[in-house]
Structure formats: C-alpha cells, structure tokens
Amino acid sequence: MKRLSRFRRHRAVAPLLLVLALFSIGTTFSVAGAATSTPISAAEKSALIDEGKQLFLKGCSSCHGLNAEGGGIAPSLIGVGAASVDFQVATGRMPMADMSTQAMRKKPVYNEKQVEALAAYVASLAPGPEVPGESQLNYERDGSAAQGGELFRTNCAMCHNFAGQGGALTQGKYAPSVMGVEPRHIYEAMITGPQSMPVFSDKTITPAEKLSIIKWIKAAEAEPQLGGAALGRVGPVTEGLLVWTLGLGLLVGVAVWLAMKAR
Amino acid sequence: MTARERIAGSVANYVDERTGAAAWMKKNLNKVFPDHWSFLLGEIALYSFVILLLSGTFLTFWFDPSQREVIYDGGYQPLSGLKMSAAYASTLHISFEVRGGLLMRQIHHWAALIFMAAIVVHLMRVYFTGAFRKPREFNWIIGVGLLTLGIVEGFLGYSLPDDLLSGTGIRIAEAIIQALPLVGSYLAFFAFGGAFPGEAFIPRIYTVHVLLLPGAFLALITVHLMLVWYQKHTQYPGPGRTEKNVVGYPLLPVYMAKAGGFFFIVFGVTAFLGAVASINPIWLYGPYTPGQISAGSQPDWYMGWLDGLVRMAPPLETHAFGHTISWNILIPGLIVPGILFTGMALYPFIESWMTGDKREHHLLDRPRNAPNRTALGVMSLTFMLVALINGGNDIIATTFHLTINQIMWFSRIAIFVLPPLSFVITKRLCLSLQRADRDLVLHGRETGRLVMMPHGEFVEVHEPISPEKAWLLTQHEQNPALALDENDSRGVRRPGALKNKLRARLSKAHAVAVPKVTAEDLKEIEHH
Numbered sequence: 001m002k003r004l005s006r007f008r009r010h011r012a013v014a015p016l017l018l019v020l021a022l023f024s025i026g027t028t029f030s031v032a033g034a035a036t037s038t039p040i041s042a043a044e045k046s047a048l049i050d051e052g053k054q055l056f057l058k059g060c061s062s063c064h065g066l067n068a069e070g071g072g073i074a075p076s077l078i079g080v081g082a083a084s085v086d087f088q089v090a091t092g093r094m095p096m097a098d099m100s101t102q103a104m105r106k107k108p109v110y111n112e113k114q115v116e117a118l119a120a121y122v123a124s125l126a127p128g129p130e131v132p133g134e135s136q137l138n139y140e141r142d143g144s145a146a147q148g149g150e151l152f153r154t155n156c157a158m159c160h161n162f163a164g165q166g167g168a169l170t171q172g173k174y175a176p177s178v179m180g181v182e183p184r185h186i187y188e189a190m191i192t193g194p195q196s197m198p199v200f201s202d203k204t205i206t207p208a209e210k211l212s213i214i215k216w217i218k219a220a221e222a223e224p225q226l227g228g229a230a231l232g233r234v235g236p237v238t239e240g241l242l243v244w245t246l247g248l249g250l251l252v253g254v255a256v257w258l259a260m261k262a263r
Numbered sequence: 264m265t266a267r268e269r270i271a272g273s274v275a276n277y278v279d280e281r282t283g284a285a286a287w288m289k290k291n292l293n294k295v296f297p298d299h300w301s302f303l304l305g306e307i308a309l310y311s312f313v314i315l316l317l318s319g320t321f322l323t324f325w326f327d328p329s330q331r332e333v334i335y336d337g338g339y340q341p342l343s344g345l346k347m348s349a350a351y352a353s354t355l356h357i358s359f360e361v362r363g364g365l366l367m368r369q370i371h372h373w374a375a376l377i378f379m380a381a382i383v384v385h386l387m388r389v390y391f392t393g394a395f396r397k398p399r400e401f402n403w404i405i406g407v408g409l410l411t412l413g414i415v416e417g418f419l420g421y422s423l424p425d426d427l428l429s430g431t432g433i434r435i436a437e438a439i440i441q442a443l444p445l446v447g448s449y450l451a452f453f454a455f456g457g458a459f460p461g462e463a464f465i466p467r468i469y470t471v472h473v474l475l476l477p478g479a480f481l482a483l484i485t486v487h488l489m490l491v492w493y494q495k496h497t498q499y500p501g502p503g504r505t506e507k508n509v510v511g512y513p514l515l516p517v518y519m520a521k522a523g524g525f526f527f528i529v530f531g532v533t534a535f536l537g538a539v540a541s542i543n544p545i546w547l548y549g550p551y552t553p554g555q556i557s558a559g560s561q562p563d564w565y566m567g568w569l570d571g572l573v574r575m576a577p578p579l580e581t582h583a584f585g586h587t588i589s590w591n592i593l594i595p596g597l598i599v600p601g602i603l604f605t606g607m608a609l610y611p612f613i614e615s616w617m618t619g620d621k622r623e624h625h626l627l628d629r630p631r632n633a634p635n636r637t638a639l640g641v642m643s644l645t646f647m648l649v650a651l652i653n654g655g656n657d658i659i660a661t662t663f664h665l666t667i668n669q670i671m672w673f674s675r676i677a678i679f680v681l682p683p684l685s686f687v688i689t690k691r692l693c694l695s696l697q698r699a700d701r702d703l704v705l706h707g708r709e710t711g712r713l714v715m716m717p718h719g720e721f722v723e724v725h726e727p728i729s730p731e732k733a734w735l736l737t738q739h740e741q742n743p744a745l746a747l748d749e750n751d752s753r754g755v756r757r758p759g760a761l762k763n764k765l766r767a768r769l770s771k772a773h774a775v776a777v778p779k780v781t782a783e784d785l786k787e788i789e790h791h
Contacts, residue, residue, distance in 0.1 A: 101666075145341045153427060153549045157557040162427060163547045167558025168657040172666030175558065219341050220547070226358075227369055227541030235428065235557075237655040239542050240564025243376040248384065250532050251377070255303035258521050 045120065052121025055114055059095055068125055073099065080192065081128020082119035087188035090115045091181075101172040102195055129191045137183050139211040139218070148216030151209055155200065163233040164217055169196055179221050183214045296518050297498035297511035301388045306522060307381035309488075310529040311374045312480065318371040319473065325361050327353035328423065328469030330462040339546050347425075347550035350465050354424040354545055370537035375417050377533060379565040382410050390610075390640050392627035394497045396620070400611040402490045405483050407608040412476055412483070414565050419472040421543070421563055425465055428543075430551025431560045433464065435573075442592035460553060500626045500738045502731050509625075559657050568647050571654030572599060575674045603643070617769040619745045631700075632739045634693035635773040642686040649677045690775075697777035700736045703728060704780040705788060737780050744774040 007013065040048070057066065063074035070076030077085075088094040089110055093103035110118065119131060153162065159175035161167045166177035173196050178186060190210050193199035205213070231238040264272075279285040296302075329349040335342050337352065338359045357364035386406060389395055395403035418436070422429045437459050441447040456463030495509050504510045512518055536542075548557065562570050572595035579590035606613075614636065615621060630637040652659065653674035660667040707725035715721055728736075747767040749760050757763065 146343045146345055149341050149549060150345060153555045153557070154552075157427075157555060159558050161559050162549065162557035165559075166661060168660035168667045170666075171668055172660075172664075174661055216341060223341075225541060226546070227365055227544055228537075228539045230541050230544070233544070233547060234559050234658055236543075236561045236563045236567075237559075237658045239376065239540075240567065242536070242540060243373065243380055243564065247373065247377050247532060247536055248380050251307050251381070251529060252300070252304070252384070254525070254528050254532075255307070256300040258303060258525060259298050259300035261298075 048117050048120045049124045051114075052117035052119070052124075055110070055118050056121055059109070060118075068122060077122050077125070079126040079128050080122060082123040082131045083129040083188040084192040084194070085119040085122045086115060086131045087185050087192060087194055089118055091185055093194070102174065105176060129188075132184060132187050132191075136207065137187060137211070137214075139183055139214040142208055143211035143213075143215030145212070145216045145219045147209070148212030148214070148219075151205065151213050152216050155205065156213070159197075161234065164220055165233050178217050181217075183218070186214050186217060187211075291492075292515040293513045294492070295509045295511045295513055296496050297504075297509055299499055301392075302496065303525060304381060304385040304388055306525055307529055308378055308385055309484065310526045311378035311381060311533065312484065313526070314374040314530055314533055315371060315378060316477065318367050318374060319477075321367045322357060322364075322371060323473060325353055325357045325364065326350070326423070326469075328466050330425065330460070330465050335550075342546065342549065345550060348465070350423065350425040351545070351550045354426070358546060366534075366537050369540075369542050370533055372420075372542045373536040373540075374533045375420060376542075376563060376565075377529075377536075379410075379413050379417060379563075382406075382413055383565075386410060387640070387644075391630040391637055392497070392499075393624065393633055393636065394627055395611045396624040397611075397615065398494055398623050399490070399497075402487060402494070403611050404608050405487050405490075407604065409480065409483055409487070411604060412479060416472065416476045416480070417563055417565055419468045419476070422468060423465060423472060424543075424545045425551050426543075426545040426548040427551050427555055427557055428545075428548045428560055430460065430553070431556055432562055434459065434553070435570075438592055439596040442589045442596060444586065444588050444593070460551070495625065497625050497627050500629070500735060502734050504626065506623065506625045561655065561658070564651070567654035568650035569596065569600060569654075571650040571652065571656070571674065572596070574656060575650075575653050575671055575678065577675075603646075607643075614773075617766065617773050618742065619770065620742065626738075628739065631693040631696040632776070633773075634690045634697075634775060637693050638686045638689035641689040642682045645685040646678065646682045649674055649681055653678075694775070694777055697779070701777055701780055704733050704736050705784065733780075739779065741776050741779055742774060745770040 056064075056068065060068075060077075063071060064077050065071050065074075068077040070078075088103070090108055090112070092106040092108040095109060096103045097106065108115070122128075123130070152160075152164070156164070156178075159167055159169060160178055161175075164178040167175050169175060175196070187210055189197060190200045190205065190213070191202075200210070231242065275285070327349040331349045332346055333349050333352050335345050335347055335352050335355065337343075337355055339355055342355065354368070357368055359365070389403065389406065418432065422433050422436075437451050437455065440451045440454060443450060451459070454464065454467075455461045456467075496511075498504050498509055498511070501510070549555070561567065573592065576591040576595045579594075581588050581590065628636075653671065656667050656670040656674070659665065659670055707727040710724045710726050712724040713721050714724055745767055747763040747770075749756060749764065751757055
C-alpha cells in the first residue's frame with residue numbers, strides 16, 4: 001500500500017482515475033441496461049412465437065389469412081416485420097373496429113406481452129423492420145429539435161400539419177395527429193409507413209434525424225400556449241370562426257346596447 | 264359668470280377670432296344623427312382601422328422587411344440555428360423579445376379580421392335597407408373600393424412575416440397572376456423581380472402595406488365620411504320621419520359620448536382577443552422555404568371564399584399556340600371575383616335602371632318591402648358562404664369525419680343550386696312577411712285570449728295595433744312596374760326592344776308585392 005501511495009501525486013494519476021471511473025460506470029450501465037432487455041433464449045423465443053401464432057389465429061386470421069398471407073380485404077403480413085405489428089396493434093389500430101377507410105387509433109385490445117408475441121410470430125415469417133429498442137430511442141440525447149422541425153416541415157407537415165395536429169387526405173383518409181404518440185410508435189410509423197404514409201428508410205431520414213423529428217414533436221407537444229388559447233393550432237379557419245362569433249358578437253351586442261333608448 | 268366659464272370663454276374667443284371656427288362648430292356640433300344599432304357597424308370598421316394604424320406603427324419599429332438570410336439566435340429554442348429571412352427573424356423578435364410585442368402583433372391581426380368582418384356587416388346593412396340609392400351611389404362605390412382594398416391589404420399583412428403560411432399564400436398569389444393569359448408570366452416576373460420567391464417581394468409589399476394602401480384608406484375613408492356628413496345620414500321610417508328631415512340626437516354631446524365610448528369598447532374587445540387567443544403563431548409555422556408546405560394551409564377568412572372557389576374548380580387547361588391557359592385558376596381566381604365585385608359596385612345603377620326610380624331616398628327600406636333586392640342579397644351571401652365553407656374543406660373533413668371529396672362535390676353542386684334556391688325562398692319569405700304585416704294592420708294583434716260566443720263559437724280576441732306601428736307597416740311606397748311597350752302608338756317596334764323587354768321583365772319582378780293596407784281599406788274595416 002505504501003508503495004502505491006508514493007505515486008499518488010503522479011501526474012498520470014488523475015487521467016487514469018478518470019478512465020477507471022468512466023470504465024466502471026460504463027460497465028455498470030451496460031450490465032444494468034442488458035438486464036432490462038436480456039436476449040431471450042431460443043426456447044423462450046419459439047414459445048413466444050407459438051403464443052403469437054395462437055393469438056394470430058384467433059384474432060387476426062379471419063382477415064389476414066391462416067398463414068398471414070392476406071386476403072381480399074386485408075394485406076399479407078409476410079415481411080412487414082415486428083415494428084409494423086407493434087405500431088398497428090399497440091396503438092389499437094388493429095384489430096379494426098369496422099371496415100372504414102382507415103384504421104383509427106383507439107384503446108389497444110391486446111396487452112404488451114400479447115403484442116410482443118404477435119410481433120414475434122409475424123417477424124418469424126420473413127425478415128422485416130424490428131421494434132426499436134430503448135437505447136435506439138434516446139431522442140433527448142441524440143436529437144436536435146431545430147433540425148427535427150426542419151425535417152418535420154419538409155417531410156411530414158404536408159399531411160400532419162405544421163404543428164403535428166393532423167390533416168385531411170383524399171377519400172376520407174387522414175393523417176392523424178402526432179401529439180401524445182409514444183416515441184417508439186412515431187419511430188415505427190416512419191420505418192414501416194402504415195396506411196397512407198410512405199416509408200422513410202434510413203437512407204432518406206437517418207436514425208439520428210428520426211430522433212430529431214421525435215424530439216421536435218415532443219417539444220411542440222410540451223410547448224405552452226404562448227399567445228393565449230391555441231385554437232387547435234390549425235391555422236386561420238378557427239381564427240375566422242372566433243372573430244365572427246365572439247368578436248363580432250360582442251361588438252354588435254355593444255352596438256345594440258348603445259343604441260337602446262334610456263328607460 | 265364663474266372664473267372657469269370666463270377662462271373657457273376667453274380661450275374660445277381667442278381661437279374664434281383667429282379661425283372663425285365658432286359658426287362652423289355651432290352648425291356642425293348640433294348636427295343630428297339618427298340612432299340605431301345598425302348605424303354603428305361602420306363605426307366598428309372605422310375604429311378597428313384606427314387600432315390597425317396604431318398597432319401597425321408599433322410593429323414597424325422592429326420589423327425588418329428584408330429577405331436577407333440570417334441565422335436565428337433568438338430565444339425560441341425549436342428554431343435556434345436555422346436559416347431564415349430577416350423579416351421572419353424580426354417577427355420572432357417582436358413576438359418573443361420585444362416587450363408587449365406578441366400582444367401588439369395579435370391585436371393588429373385580430374383588428375384586421377374585425378375590420379373586414381365589420382365592413383361586411385356594414386355593407387349588408389347598407390344593401391338590405393337600400394341605403395345605396397340616390398344620392399348615395401358614389402359612397403356605395405367607395406365602400407366597395409374599401410372592401411376590395413381591405414382584402415388586398417389584409418393579404419399583404421398576412422404575407423409579410425415570411426413564415427411557411429405566408430409563403431404558401433404568396434405562392435398562390437403568384438399562380439393567380441401567372442394565370443392571366445399572355446401577360447401573366449411577365450407580370451409575375453415584374454412583381455417578384457425575377458423568379459419566385461426572389462428577394463424583392465417582401466420589401467415591395469411592405470411599402471404597399473404600410474404606406475400606399477393606408478394612405479388610400481385614409482383618403483377614401485375621409486371622403487366616405489364627408490359624404491355621409493354632407494348628404495346626412497339615412498334613417499329608418501317611423502312617425503315624424505320624412506325624406507326631408509333627420510330625427511335623432513345632436514353630435515354634441517350625445518353622439519360624441521357614444522362614439523368616443525364605442526371606440527374604447529372596440530379597442531377593449533380587440534385587446535381582449537389579442538390577450539387570450541393566439542392568432543397566426545408564426546413560430547409554429549417555421550420559416551418559409553419553397554420546398555415545404557403544411558396540411559390545412561388557409562388564408563384569413565376574408566380570402567377564404569376565393570380559396571374555396573379555387574379548390575372546387577375542376578382541372579381545366581387549354582394549350583394553344585404555345586400558351587397554356589389555366590382555366591382552373593383563371594375562372595375562380597380572377598373572372599368570378601371580377602364579375603361579383605363589378606356587379607356589386609354597379610348595383611345601385613342596375614336597380615335604378617330596373618325600377619326607373621331616379622328620386623332621392625333618405626328613408627330606408629325594410630328588407631321585406633324590397634323582396635327582389637333582399638333575395639338577391641341572400642343569394643350572393645349564400646354563394647359566398649358555400650365558397651367559404653369549401654375553403655375550409657380539409658379542416659371540416661377532419662373535424663366532422665367527412666371526406667374532403669364529398670365536401671368538394673357538395674360545394675361544386677351547391678354553388679349552382681343553393682344560391683337560386685335561397686333567392687326563391689327569401690323572396691317568398693319577404694312576401695309572407697308583407698302578408699303578415701297586412702293582416703296585423705287589418706285585424707290587429709292576436710291577444711291569445713279566447714272568448715266563447717253565446718252560440719258556442721270560440722274566437723280569439725284581436726287588439727288594434729298602435730297608430731305608430733300601423734304607420735310603420737303602411738308608410739312604404741309600392742311602385743308599379745315600368746310599362747314599356749314593345750311597339751309605339753303606331754304599332755312600330757321601338758328601337759332597343761330587346762333591352763326594354765328585359766328591363767320590363769326585371770322591373771316586374773322587382774315590383775312584386777302584397778298590396779299594403781290603404782286608408783280606404785281601414786275605413787272599410789271601421790264600418791264593420
């Protein structure tokens with residue numbers, strides 16, 4: 001010990017200690033992080049796929065076919081990947097409540113475990129985009145809101161509106177609001193292109209840029225109503241409506257009052 | 264004489280000796296104005312204009328009308344480090360760093376929307392009561408001019424901040440300019456100083472927005488008010504009111520107090536809206552670049568009908584002699600508005616031509632007593648409303664879970680079907696109201712009291728209406744249609760027979776009325 005303490009004022013000590021500290025923190029984190037998403041064994045995986053298949057046969061096969069090959073009213077799911085299943089089922093879009101133009105976001109029918117099983121089953125049919133892990137979704141660290149805003153306005157706003165409030169498409173289809181959507185689902189929507197949405201591959205929008213978009217969406221969501229009541233953030237239509245109802249209503253009311261004869 | 268009166272008197276005398284104002288003031292301060300709430304609608308427009316001048320001046324202190332590219336380093340983080348025009352950056356600066364800046368911007372924009380809405384309701388009042396008739400035709404034309412300039416001025420203001428919505432609007436304006444056959448592309452190059460968007464447009468429209476058009480407004484509003492002053496205000500019919508007098512209150516003190524107070528109320532309502540409701544949140548729209556667009560891009564409401572017309576136009580284009588004519592822009596963007604506004608400006612002359620009425624009118628019509636005019640007005644409003652609704656078709660589609668195509672097809676059909684239908688319905692309603700008026704004068708007011716006669720019959724007791732009310736319901740003129748014979752006394756066709764035929768027809772339609780109660784009718788009733 002005494003020998004060691006002789007070097008305690010050596011000028012290499014501080015950098016060494018720093019490296020040591022960083023290394024130990026890094027190890028701890030990677031061990032702890034791995035603990036939350038432990039790679040599952042082959043046996044567990046096949047059990048999950050089996051469970052997913054059972055759920056699929058009960059809940060999905062009537063439209064998507066017994067082997068997910070698709071049918072007249074529903075597309076084939078071979079090769080859509082786990083990300084697609086996670087997006088469609090965990091946001092409640094699938095199973096559809098009725099055969100309307102577009103699947104609506106609603107309360108999910110399956111719980112998280114069941115969604116995972118369904119995703120595993122569909123992913124086992126053919127390779128496709130995977131569900132992004134927690135480590136891939138650290139938008140707070142890896143994204144830039146300003147860049148995300150530019151990307152959103154260039155690629156998303158034409159359907160989802162400048163503030164992500166959603167908008168109308170043709171024939172009753174629509175781009176839903178992106179407010180209050182889980183980061184994972186936003187990411188999955190970009191890589192799988194659900195319904196009318198195009199796929200934004202990692203070549204078009206890199207993973208880091210996708211995180212920037214998510215960061216901007218979350219910033220827009222958290223932004224306080226800076227100028228007073230936001231009126232839905234849909235532009236001049238609601239403003240015009242307010243002026244003709246409240247604004248002119250008040251002023252004409254006052255005019256009537258001013259011109260009343262004193263009693 | 265108290266000390267105060269002595270001082271006031273000597274000050275007044277001092278001014279009078281040098282300006283001779285006393286006689287003029289005495290005459291004009293005693294000028295009488297009739298009292299009715301609908302006469303205050305134009306005042307709302309006037310006061311919003313004053314608010315626009317004041318708040319707009321405030322905004323010019325910080326606004327930089329330049330399309331020079333800058334890198335944003337202001338306080339709003341989600342735009343930090345982005346390239347944008349100085350115009351947009353300075354508008355962000357006004358919104359986030361200038362004290363009271365956002366409030367002023369919002370007051371300015373709300374005041375603009377109120378200004379246009381007040382002009383429209385004022386126009387409706389003038390139209391439906393026939394206040395545009397001789398001698399007020401020029402003032403009507405000035406009013407139509409103010410409405411048109413207001414639309415242009417509002418659009419330029421909407422375009423100035425150079426945000427994504429502004430730029431989209433300018434892009435559409437450019438398309439409408441380009442749609443003009445032959446000269447369109449040259450005019451667009453001239454306006455933008457080259458290709459879109461260039462760097463010249465915003466500085467140019469800034470000059471027009473803050474100098475040229477406000478100047479034109481001031482001049483036209485002054486003439487508008489001077490004519491009201493000189494021609495005296497119209498009044499609603501009533502006992503003691505004639506074509507030769509004005510019944511009401513003097514300017515001082517009654518109207519001064521009312522009008523002065525009303526200014527502050529208009530200012531208060533505008534400031535209230537500016538304080539509690541967000542308008543044109545340009546920081547959310549982002550800076551304009553031609554490669555971007557937002558779903559639900561809309562103009563302000565006073566342009567919404569124009570957008571709606573363009574949105575419902577089918578994709579028609581012709582190519583001839585190396586030129587493309589985009590009928591889908593040309594017709595809804597220029598031809599239809601041109602016809603509408605020209606027709607509106609000329610309407611006083613058209614009506615006087617139809618009726619052959621060249622006399623002065625200072626007593627207003629009750630809308631029901633001019634069924635044709637009222638129906639035509641409702642018809643025009645219906646047209647505008649259908650167009651306006653289609654202008655917001657995307658927002659309506661998402662809000663009410665409809666399809667945008669359904670709304671577009673509804674509008675395409677409704678724009679042809681609903682206006683004529685509303686004409687017929689309105690005319691019928693007016694005639695029914697005339698019939699009800701006639702009943703009221705002849706048989707009196709229904710009291711709701713039922714009486715059983717000795718022989719068992721139940722009758723409702725009617726009470727005669729007051730003489731004032733009876734006067735109001737019977738004072739209007741009912742002029743017969745023009746008698747325009749096709750042939751003269753010798754049986755020879757007159758020149759311009761076809762024009763006369765049309766005129767006689769229109770005149771006949773205009774003169775349709777339920778005969779009002781005459782003095783003879785009343786005498787006959789008294790005999791019973």
